[in-house]
Amino acid sequence: MMKVEKISENMVYQKPRLITNNTMHYCPGCSHGTVHKIVAELIDEMGLEDNAVAVSPVGCSVLAYNYIDIDWVQAAHGRAPAIATALKRLMPDRLVFTYQGDGDLAAIGTAETIHSLVRGENIVIIFINNAIYGMTGGQMAPTTLIGQKTATTPYGRDTALNGFPYKMGEIAAMMPGVTYVTRQSVDKPAAVRAAKKAIKKAFENSIGCKGTSFVEIVATCNSGWKLSPVASNDWMRENMFPEYPLGDLKNNG
Amino acid sequence: MEDIKLLKGNEVLAIAAIRCGADGYFGYPITPQSEVMETLMDERPWLTTGMVVLQAESETSSINMIYGGAAAGKRVMTSSSSPGLSLMCEGLSYLAGAELPCLVVNVARGGPGLGSIQASQADYFQLVKGGGHGDYKLIVLAPNSVQEMNDFVGLGFDLAFKYRIPAVILTDGIIGQMMEKVTLSPERPRRTEEELAKECGDWATTGRKASRGKANLANSLFLDSVDLEQHNLHLQKKYREIEKNEVLCEQIQVEDAEYIMVAYGTSSRICMKVVEDMRKEGHKVGLIRPITLFPFPTEIIAKAAEHSKVILSVEMSAGQMVEDVRLAVGCACKCRVEHFGRFGGVVHSPAEVYEALKALM
Numbered sequence: 001m002m003k004v005e006k007i008s009e010n011m012v013y014q015k016p017r018l019i020t021n022n023t024m025h026y027c028p029g030c031s032h033g034t035v036h037k038i039v040a041e042l043i044d045e046m047g048l049e050d051n052a053v054a055v056s057p058v059g060c061s062v063l064a065y066n067y068i069d070i071d072w073v074q075a076a077h078g079r080a081p082a083i084a085t086a087l088k089r090l091m092p093d094r095l096v097f098t099y100q101g102d103g104d105l106a107a108i109g110t111a112e113t114i115h116s117l118v119r120g121e122n123i124v125i126i127f128i129n130n131a132i133y134g135m136t137g138g139q140m141a142p143t144t145l146i147g148q149k150t151a152t153t154p155y156g157r158d159t160a161l162n163g164f165p166y167k168m169g170e171i172a173a174m175m176p177g178v179t180y181v182t183r184q185s186v187d188k189p190a191a192v193r194a195a196k197k198a199i200k201k202a203f204e205n206s207i208g209c210k211g212t213s214f215v216e217i218v219a220t221c222n223s224g225w226k227l228s229p230v231a232s233n234d235w236m237r238e239n240m241f242p243e244y245p246l247g248d249l250k251n252n253g
Numbered sequence: 254m255e256d257i258k259l260l261k262g263n264e265v266l267a268i269a270a271i272r273c274g275a276d277g278y279f280g281y282p283i284t285p286q287s288e289v290m291e292t293l294m295d296e297r298p299w300l301t302t303g304m305v306v307l308q309a310e311s312e313t314s315s316i317n318m319i320y321g322g323a324a325a326g327k328r329v330m331t332s333s334s335s336p337g338l339s340l341m342c343e344g345l346s347y348l349a350g351a352e353l354p355c356l357v358v359n360v361a362r363g364g365p366g367l368g369s370i371q372a373s374q375a376d377y378f379q380l381v382k383g384g385g386h387g388d389y390k391l392i393v394l395a396p397n398s399v400q401e402m403n404d405f406v407g408l409g410f411d412l413a414f415k416y417r418i419p420a421v422i423l424t425d426g427i428i429g430q431m432m433e434k435v436t437l438s439p440e441r442p443r444r445t446e447e448e449l450a451k452e453c454g455d456w457a458t459t460g461r462k463a464s465r466g467k468a469n470l471a472n473s474l475f476l477d478s479v480d481l482e483q484h485n486l487h488l489q490k491k492y493r494e495i496e497k498n499e500v501l502c503e504q505i506q507v508e509d510a511e512y513i514m515v516a517y518g519t520s521s522r523i524c525m526k527v528v529e530d531m532r533k534e535g536h537k538v539g540l541i542r543p544i545t546l547f548p549f550p551t552e553i554i555a556k557a558a559e560h561s562k563v564i565l566s567v568e569m570s571a572g573q574m575v576e577d578v579r580l581a582v583g584c585a586c587k588c589r590v591e592h593f594g595r596f597g598g599v600v601h602s603p604a605e606v607y608e609a610l611k612a613l614m
Contacts, residue, residue: 049462050460050461050463050464051460052460052462053325053458053459053460055321062474065470065472069462070460070462070468071458071459071461071462071468071469071470072458072470072472073320073321073324073458074351074470074471074473074474075317075320076320076343076344079313079314079317079344082313082315082317082320082321083317083318083320083321083324084321085307085314085318085321086277086279086307086317086318086319086320086321086322086325086329087321087322087324087325087458087460089277089305089307090276090305090321090322090325090327090329091459095460096460111310111313111314112310115309115310118310
C-alpha cells in the first residue's frame with residue numbers, strides 16, 4: 001500500500017479523530033457519510049468521547065458503530081428509542097442518541113419513537129429521511145413521496161394503494177416533552193454547518209436533560225433513487241424540500 | 254434478623270428486585286402479573302436505592318429497554334405473562350445473540366392466543382426451546398413457592414451475569430397470585446459505577462470509551478457467515494458449560510421408586526401430595542422436580558429410569574416437557590414415559606393425577 005505522508009502545517013482539512021479507519025460501505029454521494037462526520041466532530045469538540053452512548057438502527061446505518069469510535073448498542077429494527085430510553089434513564093449524565101432511517105423510525109419503530117417523545121426522554125433522535133429503504137434495495141418507505149418510484153411502487157406511490165407520506169417531525173413537535181425539533185439537510189456547505197449547529201444543540205439538550213431533541217435530516221439515496229449524486233441533490237431540493245420544509249419546528253431549549 | 258413476610262408471589266418479585274440491588278425494571282401491565290410493577294411503583298425504589306422503574310408502551314418496548322440496560326451492564330428486569338412473552342421473543346433472541354445478562358419473568362397463563370388469565374405451563378417450548386429466531390438458549394428457573402420466587406430473583410441475576418445470558422423465571426398465575434410466608438433476601442446495594450466497570454468493563458456500553466481506551470459494542474450482527482458460525486459455536490460452548498454446571502433439581506423419594514412423576518412449578522406441588530397419598534398405600538412412587546428447565550436434569554431422569562417402570566410427566570399443558578423426559582430416558586430403556594395434565598388454564602387436582610398414575614400401574 002502506498003504510504004501517505006501527512007504534513008501537518010499544510011493541513012487544512014482531515015478526517016475527524018473519532019471516525020475509524022474502517023472502509024465505509026455507504027454509496028458515494030450518500031448523506032450518511034456527511035452526518036457521521038458531523039456527529040464524530042461534535043463528540044470530539046464537545047469533549048463527549050467519555051460520556052456518550054449511541055444506538056444504531058436496522059437499515060443502511062446499521063454499521064454506524066464501525067465508523068464512529070464510541071460505545072454503541074445495535075438495535076433490533078425500530079427499537080432504538082426504547083433502548084436509548086433505558087440507557088439514559090440508567091445513566092442520566094450521558095449523551096444518549098439514536099441514529100435511524102425512515103423505515104426504522106417511521107414504520108416499524110413508530111410506537112417506540114412516539115412513546116419516547118411522549119415521555120420526553122432526554123435523548124437525541126437523529127432521523128435520516130431519504131424517503132426509501134436503502135439497505136433492502138429501494139422499497140417504499142412511509143416518507144416516500146406521492147408518485148415516487150421505488151422497488152415496491154414501480155408505477156409510483158399511489159395514495160389509494162399506499163396512503164400518504166407523513167411528517168414525523170411535525171408529530172414530534174406536538175409532544176409537550178419534546179424540546180427541540182428541526183429539519184436540516186447536508187446538500188451544500190452552508191447546510192452542513194447548519195445541521196452541525198442543530199445536532200450540537202440537540203446534544204447539549206440531552207446532556208442537560210432538557211427533554212427530547214429530534215433532528216431530521218432530509219437526505220439523498222442516490223442508489224435507491226437511481227440518480228447520480230449531483231442529480232440526487234437536485235431532485236431532493238425540487239421534490240423533498242417542498243414536502244419536508246427545512247428549519248426549526250420547535251425550539252424550547 | 255430474618256425479615257419474614259406474608260406476600261404474593263408477584264409482590265415478592267418486586268421486593269426481591271429492590272433488595273437484590275437491581276438497577277431497573279421496565280414492564281407493561283398484563284394479568285396475572287401486574288402486581289409486580291404496581292408493587293414497585295408503590296415502593297418507589299428510585300427514592301431509596303436509585304432503582305429505575307418505568308412503565309413502557311408495550312412488551313416489545315420493555316424488552317428493548319432491558320436490552321439497553323443490559324448492554325450498559327446494569328441489573329435490569331422485566332416481567333410479563335404469556336402473550337407479552339410472545340412479543341418479547343424478538344428481544345430475547347437479540348439479548349441471547351448479543352450475550353447480554355438480564356432477568357425476565359413469565360407468570361404464565363393459558364393460551365394459545367389471548368387464551369385465559371388462569372395459570373398454565375404451556376410456555377415451556379417458548380422459553381426452553383426458543384420462541385425467537387436462531388440457535389439460542391436461556392437459563393430457565395421454575396419456582397414452586399413464593400419463597401423460591403424471592404430466591405430466584407437473586408439467583409437469576411447471578412447466573413445471568415456469570416454467563417452473560419438472559420435468565421428467565423418461568424412461573425404461572427397460581428404462584429404469582431398465591432400468598433405464602435417468605436424470608437426476604439438480605440439487602441445488597443446496587444453496584445457502583447466502579448464496581449460495574451470492574452465486572453463488565455470489557456463489554457458494557459457505559460459510554461466511558463475514552464477512560465477504557467476502547468469502544469464497547471452490544472451487537473448480534475455478523476454479516477460474514479463464517480463469523481456468525483464461530484459466534485454460534487461460542488454460544489453453544491457456553492450452553493454446554495451451563496448444562497454441566499448449573500442443573501438444579503429436587504428429588505422426592507426417587508431412590509426406590511418404581512413409578513416416578515416429573516413435574517415443575519405448580520404441578521410439582523400437586524404431585525407432592527400424590528406421592529404422599531400413594532406412599533401411604535404402599536406404592537413406590539417418587540417425584541423429580543426440575544428446578545432449572547434449561548439446563549434440564551437429563552442425567553438425573555436417565556438414572557431414575559433405570560429402576561423405574563413408568564415415568565409420568567405431569568404438566569399443565571398438552572405435553573411439552575414430556576419430550577425432554579423422553580429424550581432423557583431414551584428408546585433403549587424399558588421404562589415407559591407418559592404425559593398427564595389439564596391445560597388451557599385448568600389445573601389438575603391431586604385426585605386426577607392419582608388416577609392417571611394408578612391407571613399406568
